[in-house]
Amino acid sequence: MNIRLVPFTWARHIHVALVTVSTSVFCWWALIVFVGLRGAMWSAQLDGPIFIGVLSFGVVIGGVVAEGTLDARGIKWWVKSILLGALLIGGVGAGLGAWVANFLLLKISSSAAHNFEIAPVISSIRYAVWGFCAGGLFTGLGLVVVRGAKEMFNLLGGGLAGGLAASVVWWISKETYDPFFASGLAAVTWGGVTGLLAWVVPSSLYSGWVRVLSGTRFGWRVRVDGDDNSSSELVVGHYPLGLDMWLPANEGVRELHLSVAVTEDGRYLGRGMSLYPTVVSRFLERVDLRYDPEKPVPLETPLSSGDMITLSDGQTGTHLEFVMLPKREIS
Amino acid sequence: MGFKDVLAALCMTAMFSVTSVAFADEGDNFQPVSGSMARMEVLDRDEGDSYYLRVFSTENECQNLTDRFGEDYRDCMPIVDPGNGNVRLAVQVIGGRDNSPLPLPLRVSDETHTVNPHRYIKVSHGVDDVRDGEDNQGVERHVEIVPHGEVSGNQLFVLLIDRSPSMNANDGGPRSRMEKTQRALLMDSVVDGFFGGLNNKVLLLTFSNDVRGLGGNSGYELISDRSRYRDLVGQLSTGGTQTRLYESIGTVVDDVLTHADVTRFTSSGTGVYAQVTVVVLTDGFNWTSSSDTCGSNARELGRLLRRLNTMSNEPNPATIYTVGLGTEAIIDFPWIQRGDDAVLYDDQVRAYLNQPPTPLTLCGSLADSYIDPSSGAGLEDAGIDNASLAWIAHVGGGDTYVRRGARQLALAFEGAAAKRYEWFELRYHTDPTYFNQSFETELRLQAFADASARVMFYPPAWFGLPEASTTDEDWMGEPTPLRATLGFVVPVMGLAISLVFVGSASFNLRRGLTRSRPKEPPQPG
Secondary structure, eight states, X not given: OOGGGOOTTTHHHHHHHHHHHHHHHHHHHHHHHHHHHHOOOSOGGGHHHHHHHHHHHHHHHHHHHHHHHHTTOOHHHHHHIIIIIIIIIIIIIHHHHHHHHHHHHHHHOHHHHHHHHHOSTTOOHHHHHHHHHHXXXXXXXXXXXXXXXXXXXXXXXXXXXXXXXXXXXXXXXXHHSOHHHHHHHHHHHHHHHHHHHHOOOOGGGEEEEEEEOSSTTTXXXXXXXXXXXXXXXXXXXXXXXXXXXXXXXXXXXXXXXXXXXXXXXXXXXXXXXSSSOEEEEETTEEEEOOOOTTSSSOOEEEOOTTOEEEEEOSSOEEEEEEEEEEHHHHO | OOHHHHHHHHHHHHHHXXXXXXXXXXXXXXXXXXXXXXXXXXXXXXTTOSEEEEEOOSHHHHHHHHHTTTOOGGGTSOEEETTTTEEEEEEEEEETTTTEEOOBOOOBOTTTSSBOHHHHEEEEETTEEEOSEEOTTOXXXXXXXXXXXXXXXXXXXXXXXXXXGGGGOOTTSSSOHHHHHHHHHHSHHHHHHHTOSTTOEEEEEEESSSEEESSOSSSOOOBOOHHHHHHHHHTOOOOOSOBOHHHHHHHIIIIITTSHHHHHHHBOTTSOBOXXXXXXXXXXXXXXXXXXXXXXXXXXXXXXXXXXXXXXXSSSOOEEEEEEESOBSSTTTTOOXXXXXHHHHHHHHHHHHHSOOOHHHHHGGGTTOBSSOSSSOOHHHHOBOHHHHHHHHHHTEEEEEEEOSXXXXXXXXXXXXXXXXXXXXXXXXXXXXXXXXXXXXXXXXXXXXXXXXXXXXXXXXXXXOOOOBOOSSOSSOBOOOGGGGHHHHHHHHHHHHHHHHHHHHHHHHHHHHHSOOOOOOOOOO
């Protein structure tokens, strides 16, 4: 997974899901190939736990790959995440959880035991869903080990939702197709839903830039963020001294025309500092940040990647663009 | 997290794996079915059965079996294809004194080059009998037997030839019935059939008032030499006054086959038996006096059939073929309407012949007809007792033929000298929806011996391998190779990888198309 291929658009919301889908499907396929070559070497009662454990392992290992490559983690982190997060909790834990869930269900419900015995293929989803849920919870726990407890509820919820969605897809598709396709589609669903819901490529991996789109300084860009990831501010104008981004006055830019700031929590803001037109435009929206002398503070608006900013003196103007780019791209 | 944590994690993984295996061993005795996620369990056979059907379930068993015949063990491995509703099992009849295999003379049709499975075995899938043809829901079903393990070992053919005076009749032709029989027995194809194995022997017997052996001084001569066989066939002649057909067959079973001259060959010290095939040839009815009617034979025939039934549970049971020389005297026997469903007809005939004969079921309206009255024409003048021959062959596990000419007679002898096979593939196809749940398949031998087997199948519940590919011509199909699984994996992963690039590509495309171009800087002044 390469951060340079993940623009700060909708794409960063699905990239982790694409990775987890790929890894869960790959692990499912490895299981199928193993069984095809060596046969099912275990008891029939362990089919479900092994299937769920392998899918869960695949999803968590996808999380490890995503997190490790995006954040350029060290070898120690990789070892811990793979062994503890993916293998032990995501794989063995999920399998064990599914086995316990099935075991308890069969102990509690004689009808479930009977149905599983005589017609496991067409048994109701209410018998199988507990195993998937248990597996999903362990997927979430494995991801917590990978990503840390900060987003624990997101990760647990994502894992649980992935397991649940997989059970539904598995159950519906095995009515229509065979267990091969049903289990494959379950792998796709588990990886996809967990990857989509658990986390997106975090904005902390990107930094904001102001880029000139017109005039003599076309193409010049200046980063808003400081080196220490704390709050920072970039001032745009034609005042000759101390400005972060100097633009010529004859291109419609006033001495102190615009300020672009990043807060400590990573939000970007545009502030109008001039009485002259300062317009932020985005899809179906235009915001005029021109300074109002009657108000004590300048007007400001949140900036998001792709916003266009026009600075003007009433006769001519300069076009700027606010854009989020991966931090690693410029380091 | 330190090294100790990692070590602890690995230990827990190992412990779970060990626990899983332990559960696997304790949980069930299911054998995985190769190439599928289904499992099978060969159920215990009923205690007390002399014979049973052995169903092969593991690679080791199959390799041990097929190595002896130089065959591919994969032909023996069980197949369960729930998607197409197909099952294949390798089956062997086991039993006798030392639980040795009983090779079966499976008759391969000259026309279709296949074995009629319904003749030999009954297959039940759950409670549903599987037979060729459509079921009530219009789903096509098939059963097929593929013989394997051709036995080239010892076989003893006992030829029991009618020598009653009626064998002198020439039926308007240049040769008598006995001469026709001799010509048929001397044809090369028949001789090849009898002496085709490595150590086959032939015992020539004739019957009329009693049973007599040809050759040998005081005992029975087991002929292993073709020229000696030709000599003795040439010595066949008529004699006697009666046709004690039933009694003679009983004598063969009780006295001849247990005679030391015979058992020295059929139950050799090595424990490898020579399979015994008895071929009975007659040209009329069982007859002892002029007061005999067709119906009066039913009681004695019943006694013989009971004896033959008990024989089928004895070690190394003989297979009995019956050959009638002439035309059928009891027309339309067994009086069952032959419809379009040939399998149903066979089943009905089999059920009919499973009942003990009565004068009415044996002879129908001819029950009171005299066979050979002291004056006037009797049933024997009309033809042969095809009903008795069919009954004896059915219970004796063989086949029955009614033939007239020498050439046709030779074909019947060739059929009786069919090759024996030590095991066979049983393939069947039924409604795939029956495979959605665990099911029991019961196999029951329909001939040769009373033997059965029950196998439980457990289809995959959670995940499975791709279904086999089938065609109309080859309904059993071929297992789908594992590389076919890439047909699912590659598109999914390919799509995922493509979408990774679509994000950045669409972002760049949109910027390229919509962003403004640089403008000329304003001129000073």
